[in-house]
Structure formats: structure tokens, C-alpha cells
Amino acid sequence: xxxxxxxDTSVSAIIKDYLSQKxxxxxxxxxxxxxxxxxxxxEEKAQNYTHRxxxxxxxxxxxxxxxxxxxQKENLALLAQENxxxxxxxxxxxxxxxxxxxxxxxxxxxxxxxxxxxxxxKWNFVPIYWMATEDHDWDEIDxxxxxxxxxxCHKEQVGGAVGRLDTSGMExxxxxxxxxxxxxxxxxxxxxxxEKAYASGRTLAEATRVLVQELLGEYGILxxxxxxxxxxxxxxxxxxxxxxxxxxxxxxxxTNEKLSEYKNQAYAREINLFYLSENKRERIEREGEEFVLxxxxxxxSQDEFSQILHKTPEKFSPNVILRPMYQEVxxxxxxxxxGGGEIAYWLQLKEVFAHYGVIFPMLVxxxxxxxxxxxxxxxxxxxxxxEHNMFEPMHEFTRHLVEExxxxxxxxxxxxxxxxxxxxxxxxxxxxTDVSFAQMLKAQEARQIKGYKKMRKRLLKAERIKMxxxxxxxxxxxxxxxPNGTWQERRINFIQFYVEQGQEFIxxxxxxxxxxxxxxxxxxIKGIQQK
Numbered sequence: 001x002x003x004x005x006x007x008d009t010s011v012s013a014i015i016k017d018y019l020s021q022k023x024x025x026x027x028x029x030x031x032x033x034x035x036x037x038x039x040x041x042x043e044e045k046a047q048n049y050t051h052r053x054x055x056x057x058x059x060x061x062x063x064x065x066x067x068x069x070x071x072q073k074e075n076l077a078l079l080a081q082e083n084x085x086x087x088x089x090x091x092x093x094x095x096x097x098x099x100x101x102x103x104x105x106x107x108x109x110x111x112x113x114x115x116x117x118x119x120x121x122k123w124n125f126v127p128i129y130w131m132a133t134e135d136h137d138w139d140e141i142d143x144x145x146x147x148x149x150x151x152x153c154h155k156e157q158v159g160g161a162v163g164r165l166d167t168s169g170m171e172x173x174x175x176x177x178x179x180x181x182x183x184x185x186x187x188x189x190x191x192x193x194x195e196k197a198y199a200s201g202r203t204l205a206e207a208t209r210v211l212v213q214e215l216l217g218e219y220g221i222l223x224x225x226x227x228x229x230x231x232x233x234x235x236x237x238x239x240x241x242x243x244x245x246x247x248x249x250x251x252x253x254x255t256n257e258k259l260s261e262y263k264n265q266a267y268a269r270e271i272n273l274f275y276l277s278e279n280k281r282e283r284i285e286r287e288g289e290e291f292v293l294x295x296x297x298x299x300x301s302q303d304e305f306s307q308i309l310h311k312t313p314e315k316f317s318p319n320v321i322l323r324p325m326y327q328e329v330x331x332x333x334x335x336x337x338x339g340g341g342e343i344a345y346w347l348q349l350k351e352v353f354a355h356y357g358v359i360f361p362m363l364v365x366x367x368x369x370x371x372x373x374x375x376x377x378x379x380x381x382x383x384x385x386x387e388h389n390m391f392e393p394m395h396e397f398t399r400h401l402v403e404e405x406x407x408x409x410x411x412x413x414x415x416x417x418x419x420x421x422x423x424x425x426x427x428x429x430x431x432x433t434d435v436s437f438a439q440m441l442k443a444q445e446a447r448q449i450k451g452y453k454k455m456r457k458r459l460l461k462a463e464r465i466k467m468x469x470x471x472x473x474x475x476x477x478x479x480x481x482x483p484n485g486t487w488q489e490r491r492i493n494f495i496q497f498y499v500e501q502g503q504e505f506i507x508x509x510x511x512x513x514x515x516x517x518x519x520x521x522x523x524x525i526k527g528i529q530q531k
Contacts, residue, residue: 071220090130133163163205232313
């Protein structure tokens with residue numbers, strides 16, 4: 001099976017049009033990804049970026065205590081230089097990394113950075129993983145799926161920014177994994193990584209940092225937690241304007257009108273900020289001259305809120321509308337790599353960036369991938385499954401297979417053609433007689449066609465039973481490629497493959513991913529045996 005253009009898969013209409021560089025969508029972004037545009041974006045960003053010292057100091061502080069790889073140490077040092085830019089992806093703090101595409105996103109920024117560094121010498125590009133530590137949707141990240149089983153981290157009480165939560169509940173998850181994983185050294189590696197990452201006393205942000213470090217550190221990824229006093233200080237003027245003047249909502253609404261043929265991904269509010277307390281992340285609303293926290297109904301005057309912002313900016317958290325801009329203010333960033341849903345909401349935001357005078361980054365649709373072990377790749381080929389038909393619904397593919405391999409279906413089709421031909425002759429005769437005969441003939445034809453369809457359906461069912469072995473193999477293959485009817489990368493956890501190959505599996509991901517092309521990638525990996 002070959003790699004597939006992403007726009008030829010089941011991605012949304014706006015992503016298909018973006019990847020096709022449709023003229024009517026070009027107003028919504030700054031530059032489309034190409035090697036030449038990365039260089040142009042680097043020139044522009046470098047001339048307008050002023051927060052390098054703060055960022056460098058913060059990243060140094062955040063990476064203290066980690067056993068950094070040589071590549072990470074090099075990348076961290078490079079960030080102090082004026083000719084160093086970043087390529088960024090962001091993701092939630094899914095326990096045990098969640099679905100496979102968590103790794104694909106991070107490895108994509110790594111590989112793209114490596115490619116850009118190899119192609120030119122003027123600029124250094126460093127990969128960044130932005131941890132979504134300020135999200136408050138614990139239910140979205142508290143589980144992962146492995147071997148068709150859901151593993152959930154249960155907590156008695158959750159609230160506020162997830163990055164500040166402790167790691168309680170993970171002991172039970174790790175204990176359950178010990179019972180499930182095969183007895184080999186790669187399973188032992190996984191358990192050791194998880195136990196180290198989710199050790200008692202860590203926050204979820206710290207745990208995720210350690211796990212990503214253990215898994216991917218050797219590739220040079222730097223890991224950023226933006227829930228930071230020093231970084232939020234840089235946002236005080238932007239947050240203050242959002243609180244007092246509320247420019248973002250009308251700007252996004254105006255863009256949404258231009259994007260009316262597409263489904264909007266993000267909703268802009270009057271104030272696109274949350275207020276963070278110890279165990280809450282509350283929406284902020286304006287009531288006359290006061291600010292109100294929606295859940296607690298706590299009220300502040302304008303002066304009180306301004307004082308809190310200037311003294312403790314870390315208490316303010318941007319929502320989906322302002323988080324991208326926060327990222328681009330604090331990072332010397334040229335490109336953001338995200339999934340289809342993410343890129344769709346970024347396309348709503350260009351005018352917000354323009355209003356605040358922040359450079360809009362290039363938007364890269366992340367690589368999607370399917371791990372297809374060699375033994376299953378051979379099965380797929382034998383069954384006629386390929387890059388042209390793999391996204392067909394399973395029942396459609398099975399029906400086509402039965403039809404193509406059944407002589408009886410072919411003979412029945414021939415009989416239908418004879419029937420059709422005979423009725424055409426009869427209709428010609430009917431033209432020579434009265435109207436009632438022609439009407440009777442039409443009714444008879446309709447009954448015959450209905451009977452034919454009934455026979456064909458019954459025959460298909462009988463032929464399907466005859467081909468039961470082949471049909472079962474198709475179902476097994478589809479269930480591996482599209483578990484629960486969704487893309488494999490959105491469902492399966494990396495552990496399923498890691499326990500067979502260890503770090504070699506991560507290396508295969510790195511080798512298989514592309515840098516400048518938007519593809520659905522087939523990872524035919526040797527050594528993995530899945531049934």
C-alpha cells in the first residue's frame with residue numbers, strides 16, 4: 001500500500017480546500033508551507049521577536065533535573081541565539097500519551113525541524129512540544145485504549161488546570177498494565193517509564209514532561225509548560241486589552257462570515273480568558289463596570305482585576321481563541337503543526353493576530369499514519385485492499401469483494417440485462433396500442449425489477465456465507481486498521497507496538513513520517529506481528 005494524499009481521505013472540507021490552496025481560503029492564512037516560505041517566515045519572525053531572554057531562561061528552568069540528550073542540550077543552547085526559530089505542536093496531557101497521534105505530532109515537528117536545518121545554514125530550527133497544561137477537560141485525557149480495553153485514571157476530585165493535578169490514580173492503571181502486557185524487556189521498559197513519570201508527588205504536567213522526555217528526548221524535542229508567571233507577564237498588555245476592549249469576538253465573527261460554507265471549530269466569547277484558581281478554571285464575563293467569574297459569581301472592579309493581572313498574570317488563562325496568540329508571542333515560532341480540527345480553528349484567527357500586531361505562523365496539517373505490520377500488509381494485498389479503497393466502509397468493501405468473486409452474481413446481472421432488453425422491446429410495442437397497456441407494462445416492469453433486487457440481495461447473502469473465511473479476514477483487517485470504526489491513530493495507544501520493538505518502533509515512526517508533504521502514511525513495520 002502506498003501513502004495517500006491527505007486531501008483524498010475523509011478530512012473535513014476546509015482542510016481539503018486548505019491543502020488544495022483554494023483561492024477563496026487564502027485570506028485566512030499568511031503563508032502556505034513550502035521550503036521557501038519557511039525561510040521567508042524565519043526572516044520576518046526573527047526581525048519581530050523580542051522575548052528570547054525570558055523564553056531561554058524559562059526553558060532552562062523547566063528542563064532542570066531532566067537527563068537531557070545531547071540533541072536537547074544543543075537545541076536549548078541554540079535558543080539563546082538570534083538566528084534560532086521554533087517549530088511547534090501542542091497537545092493535551094493524555095495519560096500514557098493517549099492515542100498514537102500524540103507521538104506522530106511530536107515526531108513531525110522533530111522531523112520537519114531536522115529537514116529545515118539540513119536544507120539551509122542561516123537559521124536554526126528547534127522543535128517544541130507545547131503541553132496543554134491549562135486545559136480543564138479531565139474526561140478527555142483520563143484514559144487510553146490498549147488491546148481493545150479502556151484504561152482509565154480515576155480521581156475523586158478534579159478541577160481547574162489539568163497540569164496542576166496530582167498523579168493519584170495512576171498506580172492502579174500501571175498495576176493493571178503489569179497484568180496485561182507480555183513478559184518481555186520492552187514491557188518492562190514501558191512500566192519503568194510510567195512508574196518514573198507518574199511517581200507520587202508529581203503534577204500531571206511534570207509527569208507528562210518526564211514521559212515525553214523518556215520516550216522522545218533523544219530526538220531533541222523541548223517541552224514547554226506555558227502555565228508560568230514569567231511567560232504570562234509577557235501577555236499582560238494583550239490580556240488587558242482583551243478584558244477592557246474585547247476586540248477578538250467581532251474579529252472572529254467577521255472571519256466566520258467569510259468561512260460560512262465551513263463548520264466553525266471555535267466559538268469566540270466577549271472575553272476570551274479564563275480565571276485560574278487552585279481548583280477552578282472559570283470563565284470571565286463583564287457586567288457593567290465589573291468582572292464576574294461565571295461559576296463562583298465572584299466579582300471584581302476594573303481596578304481590582306487590573307491589579308491582579310499585573311501582579312499575578314498566571315491567574316489568567318487564554319481560551320481556544322487566544323491560546324494560539326499566546327504561543328506566538330512567547331515563541332520565535334515559524335510554524336504550528338496540528339490536526340485537522342486545530343488547523344480549522346487557526347484559520348478563524350488571522351485577523352485577531354493582525355489586530356494585536358502578532359505575526360501569524362504557517363499552518364501545517366500533521367501527518368496521519370497507519371501502522372500496518374508486514375504480515376497484515378500481505379493480507380491486505382491478497383484481499384485486494386489498497387490505498388484507493390481502504391477508506392470505503394467495511395460493508396461496502398465486503399459487498400464489492402463478494403460481487404467480484406461470485407460467478408452467480410455475474411450470471412444474475414446477465415439475466416437482468418436480458419430482462420431490461422425484453423422490457424425495452426415491449427415498451428416499443430406498447431407505443432402502438434392504447435395508454436392502459438403501456439401503464440400496465442410499466443407496473444409489471446417495476447414488479448420484476450423489485451423481485452430482481454430481492455433475489456440479488458438474497459444471493460449476495462448466500463455468497464457471503466460461502467466466502468465466510470475471506471469475509472472474516474476482511475473484518476479482522478478493518479478492525480485493526482479502523483478500530484471501533486475510527487482511524488487507528490485516534491484509538492490505539494503506542495504501548496501496543498512498543499512492547500514488540502521498544503525504541504525501534506519510535507525510530508520507525510521517525511523514518512516513515514514526511515516533512516513537507518501532507519500525506520496519510522502507511523507504516524509497514526517489520527518485526528511487529530499483529531493478528
